[in-house]
Amino acid sequence: MPTNKEIIEAHYAGFVEGDFAAVMAPFADDIVWTEADGFPLAGTYVGPQAVAENVFAALQRDWDGYALVVDEVLQDGDTVVAVGTYSGTYKATGRDFSARVVHVWRLRDGMAVKFEQVTDTAMVNAAID
Secondary structure, three states: OOOHHHHHHHHHHHHHHOOHHHHHOOEEEEEEEEEOOOOOOOEEEEOHHHHHHHHHHHHHHHEEEEEEEEEEEEEEOOEEEEEEEEEEEEOOOOOEEEEEEEEEEEEEOOEEEEEEEEEOHHHHHHHHO
């Protein structure tokens, strides 16, 4: 059985490989996904479908080349933390950005039940305004 760290690493690898099934695979049916206050998609979404529609689809709709480069993934029991950098170009303005980010994951029985994003929203919003 993979470790919690490996489960989340496989989630991120799914984005790189264009494998949406792998992206969604670790999500519990009742995952609680929180985008940071001040982030363009700020809010809390419950369930994989809500995350897919309100986060992943919205990022594709509004941004060109939106990406996350993960530098490090750390595990402490059921908590996994990923540290990296977001980047992309906002379609409406043509401005790009780069911002550091931390994702905090909580897993139960190998499934992600909670996600929280912490990022420099000022850097993201500078591309939008």
